[in-house]
Amino acid sequence: MLPESLSALWQRTQTQLTEDGARHGLDWPVLWQSLNAGQQQDLQKVLTISRYVADALPREAEWFKSAISSDLFNKPLTRPTIAVWLDELAEQVKSEDDWLRALRFLRRRAMVHIIWRDVLRLSSTLETTRALSHLADECVVRTQAWFYQQLAERFGTPMGKSSGEAQDLLVLGMGKLGAYELNLSSDIDLIFVYPESGETSGPKVITNQEFFVKLGQKMIQALDKHTMDGFVFRTDMRLRPYGQSGPLVMNFASVEEYYQDQGRDWERYAMVKARVMNGEQSAAAKELLSILRPFTYRAYVDYSAFESLRSMKAMINAEVRRRGLESNVKLGSGGIREVEFIVQAFQLIRGGQDKSLQNRELVKVLDILAGDGYLPEAACLELKAAYFFLRDTEHAIQGLNDEQTQLLPADAEEQARIAWSMGFADWAAFMEQLDKHRERVRFHFAQIVAGDDDEQQTQEIEPVWADLWAGELDGGHMREFIAAHPCAGSAEVQVLLSQFRESRAVLKMQQIGRERLDALMPRLLSELWAQPQPLAVLERIVPLLEAVVRRTAYLVLLKENPQALTQLIRLCGASSWVAAYITQTPLLLDELLNPASLYKLPQRAELAEELNLRLLRVDEDDLEQQMEQLRQFVRAHKLRAAACEVMEALPLMKISDYLTWLAEVTLEKVLQLAWTQSVEKYGYPTNARGEAVTEPELIIVGYGKVGGLEMSYSSDLDLVFLHNSFAMGSTNGDRSQDNGVFYTRLGQRMIHILTTQTRSGDLYEVDMRLRPSGNSGMIVASMKAFEEYQQKHAWTWEHQALVRARILCGSDAAGEVFQSIRNQTLSKARDLGGLREEVRAMRQKMVDNLGSKDTSGQQFHLKQDAGGIVDIEFLVQYGVLAWSHLHPELLSVTDNMRLLDAFAATGLMNPQDCQTLQETYLSYRAETHRRALQQQDLLLDSDSLTRLGFDARRNDVTRLWKLWLEPAAR
Structure with a gap:
């Protein structure tokens, strides 16, 4: 219905159409009368609102007449x-x-x-x-x-x-x-x-x-x-x-x-x-x-985008003020440009890592930001609604006269036309809704892009910290500062900062990079000197800074996110390993942005889901990017585990479980990727009936730490690949291979994905020496060959290793076959005297080759010396080999803690001795983790032995070793 305020305009429009039509061959009254009521109502609204359409209609009178009459525009x-x-x-x-x-x-x-x-x-x-x-x-x-x-x-x-x-x-x-x-x-x-x-x-x-x-x-x-x-x-x-x-x-x-x-x-x-x-x-x-x-799109998380967009927005704001464009629905506060800046901030920051964000269409990217958790869903819904309203308003403004403008009109008649076009009774009702949308955009823009005022941030830091960074910490007015922070004036600090300032990396920085470094350093030094040992932490952080000065987005990340800087200093203060780890992969700085998730580890299923989502964003044919994403995923979660451990947020067992889950989830994905790529190249293996086998008949068996659920940060993976395919079959592709050859190449591809060095390093070090026949054996053995080797050729130490072997991933059917072979092998009745002798001989060989060589008792290698970790592991392995034929329950678990529980439950070990060994084993392992996080070796001096109470624990392990493994023990 035509608003009363636009009746006069409609009359003028009809008069104009009659006059223009006479010049161009359009009989306006005839055209109007030829239309039905619905067509007339539509035409009236369009012509009243858009002068451009009213001007265009007579210029191609016959064409437009036909289009309107035939409802072409519908x-x-x-x-x-x-x-x-x-x-x-x-x-x-x-x-x-x-x-x-x-x-x-x-x-x-x-x-x-x-x-x-x-x-x-x-x-x-x-x-x-x-x-x-x-x-x-x-x-x-x-x-x-x-x-x-x-x-x-x-x-x-x-x-x-x-x-x-x-x-x-x-x-x-x-x-x-x-x-x-x-x-x-x-x-x-x-x-x-x-x-x-x-x-x-x-x-x-x-x-x-x-x-x-x-x-x-x-x-x-x-x-x-x-x-x-x-x-x-x-x-x-x-x-x-x-x-x-x-x-x-x-x-x-x-x-x-x-x-x-x-x-x-x-x-x-x-x-x-x-x-x-x-x-x-x-x-x-x-x-x-x-x-x-x-x-x-940068290959790393690029927080410099915030600074750039903020700078651009500041220039736009200045232009808005200069030209009086506050009522501009594009450039004004809360306008279209701010929605675009919010979206493109995330695209520029994370688009190099998350290819799904490399999408040109704003609304689709908003959906991705909500779906992937970059922004709250409610915020994205508000931004999307505001964007649609603002764009519709922009079209209403421009549709009036086909003018390139986004300014809200001051003319009452034009305001009435826009309000009617937007479906509002009047201008006031329209403006009320527009203001609501703009206010929501302003709020989200301030939360995401606008940030705190840089000048205010700088004022919060005492100027003396900038002087310390600049090497100008001298003069009488500095005495009070040095008295409060004596270490800051030390020669060690001055030399360290001077060497960093004059380093090749810093001297070669471009001006904008140097400005970013100079803005960060006073804040970093101020926060660092709130730590108990600022010099030690500074020594750890300087190599990291040297590693990132060429990618100054990381400097912006730390400056823009005080909580990330705080977490970095805390973690580097707690662990030199963490500092070195982040230095090797500065991308991990992104993990420091959210302390809540940094110190809360996901469950295994959540890990698998996250990895799946990461790889869904990568082209399925881009193996290089898939490998890079795998490495970034593993490194990020190792850092989170280390953060939880050094901050004592989780106990050792939880950390080991988590690191083991991480390895399992990664291996599952590596197997899946390698299978897909191998099948694409060679086709599917076939069974005895010549049918394609569309799922891998292969398992990955984990030994050692991964098998025993005891992974640490630098643990390698002791793996064995076993397949259970039809021996006489071959793949059905153009480049057909025997099934055995296919699985060998599948294994090689998995090792390639795991061990190849990319810019983020390797994924895991892989040790395949426990496979049948060791280094001379096949990369992937058949289940039949594995069974024959274990039953007829394996040494006792290989059966010891089998105690901790378990299936990490792969075929359920093949897994059942493996489990049967493992149980049969381990549960054989053995001559206990001969078994003890072989276990002791292997243990002595390890002490001779890997122990401390100390005979004075002043040093103790926590893992290899008598009374250490390996003694406990060998003792447990001996127990499984000796008595699992009588106690099958010993075969159901692979980790030392639960095996010791099983010994106590079956009466093979005194419960008190069981508790002693478990407490000792955990305390030993906790110390190995602590020393790894401080980049220290496992050789303890006498003072450390006494301080940690390991003298008594060492004696307990030696006593129980003799009880079980000395000839007179049983």
């Missing part, structure tokens, strides 16, 4: 429809002027269609923006093709100098165009690029650069030039390398050099939405995007 406008319209308009094109006219007629038809549907709310916000983007794509791509043909007839085809192949111009659509998010009166931001230099094929030979410059100039003129028929799209080329002063067109090599050497932060922001408009599936387009992607 159907969505698609790219194929736009193409058909252009085909019809281009049928009679013979000259450049004809082409320009066809484009402008196309735009008029399409814009009326789009505005019609938008005003009547027949299309969603995203349908409107996509239709506008499709219009731009069709105009740009077809214009490029048209002028390319014209120029090629004169100059020939551009040819690559190196490749000898024909060259084409790639058009990058930037900003909203790249993301299919154009607004009603948007300009289009373009960048022109071509693959390689060379010359055209003639008749008139020019360089490829000249050819494509001419092509680009023709395209811009065709799209941007105002003629009697209007224009197509205002075309902006300022986002190209070097901006307005740069060449209009550049080849790939020049583009790569520019973005590597000179690309600026705001250009990364722009590149988030970059799209090759004329086809992204071509080899040239993929090459171009591969050049741009590393510039846009």
